[in-house]
Amino acid sequence: MTDTFFHPVSGFDLPRFAGIPTFMRLPHVDLDHARLGDVDIGLIGVPWDSGTTNRAGPRHGPRQLRDMSTMIRAQNGATGVRPFERANCADLGDVSTNPADIFDSMDRITAFYERVTAAGILPLTAGGDHLSSLPILRALAKTAPLGMIHFDSHTDLFDSYFGGTKYTHGTPFRRAVEEGLLDPRRVVQIGIRGTAYDMEDRDFAASVGIRIIPIEEYFARGSEDVMAEARDIVGTAPTYVSYDIDFVDPSVAPGTGTPEVGGPNAFEALRVARLLAGVDIVGADLVEVSPPFDASGGTAFLGVSIMFEMLCCMADATPGPSAA
């Protein structure tokens, strides 16, 4: 049993629409907090969308995701996992980004995550657009390149946009491979679909050994078979999980900037995250929720529900609470 300081506020004690909405109603432990060293898994907001090339809005994601996360209860209904009793979890707050300077923002994000990893905390991030993953990986892959399981309708492997702009939400994993942050032979991208500019991203993937599982193959094989292959590709070594909400069909997740039709439903969206169990997850993110396009809040609720599934896998794999 973990320290009760780290237990979320129960809806039996305070109605879930009341109180200050931290992630999953956990305590807010900022990086200067006395209990920081006792945190096992930190939930972090990256309110930033300066890499967005189309419809903006994910800068508003963390606040909306926090609000909808008050709907999350303590136990996983499918697996029985009670993550908050397995690991000390806390809301570490938001990275202070700079909406007017993309490079300064990336440096701020990396510096924040360096402090998180130095404290021995596994980060679970709420974005933010998908460029957020790059500065996070810079902090997490300091000693060796990581594997990655990536859910998305896009590869985000393009070289550049607008005639040479290298840092957008369509390029983070091209940069991450170039910078040696990812081992491309231990990277799998699941759900890829939609119209394309060209095949430049796919050609790059093939040239470095990244495995792409297009949506047609995903539906033909089913999530269990696909996730068994994904777990096999990343193996037992440290792995990052990056989950773009546009992996999910826009009929159930319309609140995102670059939707692609013909994707998985909400049940499948949760199931693939549940099937991460057993992976050595050193960090995970849920990105691209865009509240201006999410009138009902349903996309954000699905987003935090996916985060809870990932949290359960991360907590179940921890050796136990770091505090007695």
Ligand code: MN
């Ligand atoms: Mn993406």
Ligand code: MN
């Ligand atoms: Mn995408």
